[in-house]
Amino acid sequence: MSERIVGTVKRVVGPVIEAVCTDDAEMLELVYVGEHRLIGEVVRIRQRSAWVQVYEDTTGLRPGAPVYGTGEPLSVELGPGLVGGIYDGVQRPLDVLRARTGDFISKGVHAPAIDRDKRWHFVPQVQAPCPVTGGMVIGAVRETDAILHKIMLPPSVAGELIHIATEGDYLVEDVIGRVRTVEGETDVTLFQRWPVRVSRPYAERLPQSQPLITGQRVVDTLFPVARGGVVVVPGGFGTGKTMIQHALAKWCDADLVVYIGCGERGNEMTEVLTDFPKLIDPRTGKSLMDRTILIANTSNMPVAAREASIYTGITIAEYFRDMGYSVAVMADSTSRWAEALRELSGRMEEMPADEGFPAYLPTRLAEFYERAGMVKTLAGDEASITTIGAVSPPGGDFSEPVTQHTKRFIRTFWALDKQLANARHYPAISWRDSYSEYVDDVSEWWEKKTHGEWRSLRAGILSIMQREARLERVVKLVGADVLPDSQRLVLDVASLFKNAFLQQNAYDKVDAFCVAEKQYLMLKIIIVYYEHATEAIAHGTALATLNKLDVMRDMMQMKFECGNEDIPKLRDLLARVERAVREYSNTPA
């Protein structure tokens, strides 16, 4: 470890310290503080003072303790061995930490993020000599059953590849290639470093056109998110933010998921750690852990590392994006991250803006969310990062600063509703307050899947839900009994849609995940029922008669009884609904 002393501690204020520094200290430099060598980062330099935010508990730290500089910014290690791992906010591997120091996390423990002693089977994909550019793929390592880890040149390395290792097993630090650049020769290893606060470069941004299929009906059908899009999920406690994030991490059709547990419960990370290895990804047939990376900086872990955790997570996501993968990032919860920002800012005695949050909160939020997107990588592939951020507004009040600022930088808003959650209607995504600006972007994809029906079916159900909202106001005053059957049908169909379609049981084997085709057919069944029933009622059939039909029960249960493979069963139900109701619509009045 470096012995370059850049200063001595002058003042300790919780997770922030002020140090008297030499000219040597750099802004955003990674430093080690005191005898325990606590990890820290220089966040402000003023005359001969440097302010350092410390990523570990500062109890017992005394003025006069040395501050060691590393000359490097806070960086992550990127290479084989990341997938399936669990790291803290500054990318320390928690399982290694546990093996080293036991069940509790103590101070000043350092461990490399990537195992130095593990050998990986490297297969070269180019031959030396050849001209190379930054970010180019020169080989690959089979990292897990689900992920082929492509070995890329660091983005800044270009020139001529003069050596490449033959196929074989290598350590991550072994030199597997050498590039002659304008500045001289550079060795290439299986891993590289990247500073977390800088986004990794790509060739160009591409428009979003494909949906990220999440298997959650309310999301995919009503409020879709495009690959490369950004979503925010705000909700008070108990509305199921984490449940949605977990469901998405399990079932969304991304190639890789980076799950950032940022200032949340320890048991939630444990749940992921125990559940995911047992779950099978329906698309690849492999264990879900084979495509998941966890960043866990739980609420009781040091607050400064919580601030760093979302950058650590998104940088890892960018690295896998650069390989050409579609990556999904779940950040749970960005409010805790913003609170960490507020705490650090307060300790540095900065002037506060809204509710004590620093004035640069929106800038930081924008920086984070802009790192999502659909891009053409330096290697020329199409790849994406989709970011889904949870927000925990105090008191469930969406007018608070984090929700409001976040709304400016995202295009899909899944508002969680306390009342739905109270009735145990999950996912508790409100169909009234939520929106998605990606509907137009992804509709072409859906139209192709659904014989050009998606847009009109979606419009149909939205108009029913809207009419229900209006009728509901009347019902609140006079009761539903006074409404004519045609209007009560609207209420009934809306309730059918809510119970049979929107509600989805994350813990049911069949219902947890719903393929696009099943979603389409379920929606179509409901709309077809509505259309024919309207007709029937116009012909004088009583709503009560229709409610007694057998198909009513079948529609109610279709999500549980027709699995993702039972598409013919749904088609059969569609035909039966049509037949059963049409019988009444033919009867003359």
Added chain:
Amino acid sequence: MNTPTPQPERPDDRLLDRREYVGVTEVSGPIVALNGIHNVGYNELVEIGDGRGNLRLGMTLEVSEGAAIAQVFEGTSGLRLSSTRVRFRGEPLTITVSPEILGRAFDGLGRPADGSPEPSGEERDVNGLPVNPTARDYPRKFIQTGISAIDGMNTLVRGQKLPIFSGSGLPHRQIVAQITRQAKIVGEDAPFAVVFAGMGIKHDEAMFYLRSFEESGAMGRVVAYLSLADAPSVERRITPRAALTAAEYLAFDLGMHVLVILTDMTNYCEALREISTQRQEIPSRKGYPGYLYSDLASIYERAGMIIGRQGSITQVPVVSMPNDDISHPVPDLSGYITEGQIVLERDLDQRGIYPPIAGLPSLSRLMKDGIGEGMTRADHAHLASQLFAGYAQVKNIRALASVIGEEELSTLDQTYLQFGETFERKFLSQGIDEDRSITQTLDLGWEVLSVLPREELHRITEEEIRKYYGK
């Protein structure tokens, strides 16, 4: 537990540690500021003598070259700038843990308060260390509390943190006492203990709890840390941490299953706010400091189980909602950290229903993994979900009935009202000593559900209806 390796000492460290400083530069509320000092660490213990031989304990909140700010746990009354003597102990606040602490009562800082001498044993830092998430064992063992509203609808599992959100005058005391008396794992007989932390509660309230532990014959297994209403409020910052340090020792060193009662967390937060405003920190909501969430998390997250260790820590904190406002910062931030909440409702209480556990806002996040086949009964999840859905409908219909009158309601709606009434009177309501088994609770749930027509039961399978409905 692993403790960090001690700092290598410089030769003069030991001398400096013993040095006593005379005189402070500022006293403001519970805070004192000192100048001209050397070698003082952050968050370390301070002894403050008032010049008349009385020693008080405090802790450094901020240290810088030659100066420090400390909070004094036992109040600053009578301190003079010139004659106050300060000694830095060079270590964080610790408490003594040993098997002897069982059956004892301590003050808010962990010193004996029952007239018996200081127990001998190991010293532990009250701040503890965060559990490595990879070391946690996911809680899934059902604890039967014998209270239907909890067991049936908001199941408690071992290692969970499930607070009771209460209001003034609501019977949270009785419920906590009932849980403590009745909680058990069916078919298991493991060593258990109760750790009780009383923060800012009145003497008679503390006595109520202690007496109820005594009556249930559990007193020999209770450790109490009491910082009562008349104790200096700043010492409450330490009380829950002292209690949890003891709990961690009992659970993870001695392998006991520990139930931790923390009451009242709102008083704890007020102590935190007091110190924060004295230090003129930038406040967030309602004057509470911006780090309230992290601070609460450092307490609540000390619940759980660890892979390969016998014991467990289950927390039942009491959080009182000022003015019954669930969006007040303390219950709000608590709800974001804890694994659910048991909310008490004034309306139910006024209608004479005990326990007045609100049907809808109450929640147990860990319930899903602790119930079902082999743990409670296969139909449990669906039954609970249907009861929630039905009761939500009842609330809507009651709102409607208050506008148009009950007579105008449809027959179905009236049936729902009847269901609501039966649910509250038969299922929720029970005696203060009534210990219902889980089977009784579930059967009662079905009995109540059978008031509704079967077409209304969307969340229940046909098979379950055949087996239980109307039986």
